[in-house]
Amino acid sequence: MDLVLQLLFTGIGIGAVYALVALGFVLIFRATNVVNFAQGEFSMVAAYLMVVCVELGLPYWLSFVIALAGMALLGVIFNLGVYYPLRHRTYLPVIIATIGASILLSNSVLAIYGPQPQVLQGWFDTPGIQLGPVYLDSQYLLIIGVTIFLVLFNFWFFEKTLLGKKLQATSQDKEMASLLGISVSTMIMITFIYSAVLGGLAGILVAPVLFVSIQMGSTIALKAFAATIIGGFGDVAGAIVGGLALGVIETFGAAYISVPYKDGFAFLVLIAFLVFRPQGIFGERVAEKA
């Protein structure tokens, strides 16, 4: 029982990272009808930004702020350079452009930093606390805390603010939104900035748990992409639930079945969903696309 609780904690912690990246996927998909294959590289770039700032001797919190500001800027550049010039084309050129951008980002970091993985220390000096039978790692606590905050923020932002409603309107019918005077290009810009920051946060938070490497982005993104399918593609709640479920499943799979096949469990679950419930846990809300 103790082990189960311990695994559940770790699983939710890592699942929260997948959830954040998956949320970025979903928000961009809803706004532009395109899957952003560079979403994982957002996490990787943010982690490296963090490493650079910390190595320069900046305080951890300041590095954090700078890294997130850098991600917001990357969101702007990504929107203007990758999405905007192709916005009137079909989804295919845009998807290919995001793949191109992801290759550019990872190879740029490779050229600057080399292939050896970097280590980023955690936010807290204390490694964790013992709560009864369960050891709560401080970094996982931080990840879970930030994710809970962001899920609440996301709900408030999209459901309770006029700007959130304008973003939803834009994702549902761009032409109609523009007829009402909603600046569609601004709404999409905001979506890219928000998604880049979400992906960046995930990267920064998970960096002390994993190594900071060029490949970390694609690993996280693959899991997050699986999470969006498991949760129900295009569904915000589905991305969060799918991410958490995936984290828990692979942690338990690693503990009880096989450690080397840890990454495989995520995709086993994905295949099972694609075969038996392709619409995901929450199903696709078809009506919204009518």
Place this chain on the structure above:
Amino acid sequence: MPLLEIRNLVVRYGEIEALRGVTIAVEQGQVVTLLGANGAGKSTTLRAISGLAKPTSGDIMFDGHSIAGLGPEAIVRLGISHVPEGRRVFPGLTVKENIMLGASNRKVSASQISREADAMFDLFPDIRSFSNVLGWTLSGGQLQMVAVARGLMAKPRLLLLDEPSLGLAPVIVQAVFRIISQIRKDTTVLLVEQNARMGLSVADHGFVLETGRIVLGGKPDELWGNEAIAAAYLGGHAKTHA
């Protein structure tokens, strides 16, 4: 000076010439109805006015200034609100949210917009009880009410209404047209209709479009009076009306 003046408007979609030199004028305070068969260019005319379709040549003057070539976001800020064909109510937003977003062209606070949206239900009492219901659950008539209410939230000087009667039961059509006759007290309206009888019943002036050209224009009585043309363009209603 007319509030809206369209001169020699040509709109091409690739090889297809949807409008081939349309000239119409809408005076302040009027309701003007554009009639014509499917594909005659009625919706394209409205889309060109609101900036959704780019004019190939010709000019569109609103309040004395050319708006041809401006984008839809800029045009709605000038006070032209377009309620497009098919209602286009946001399916994943509630009725009230849809109506509130109609004020996106104006700089007003969210609480002010919320109050105005509540006041809008006085004009549309039938949808008041659906205020918190998602758009996709509504019936055609309800969607049309929401679409018009949303269009009015822009506080337009000119309201473009595209086929408000399309696909609605006769009793609902009458309700929609009652609202149009109420709107006209404050707002100039350019109405596109296939239902000539209803379209002309509220109009001060009518135009008939045929394959991208205006072939006839005049007061509703004159249009009905012209036997040959009434029979050809306005359908069998002409005789029953006379």
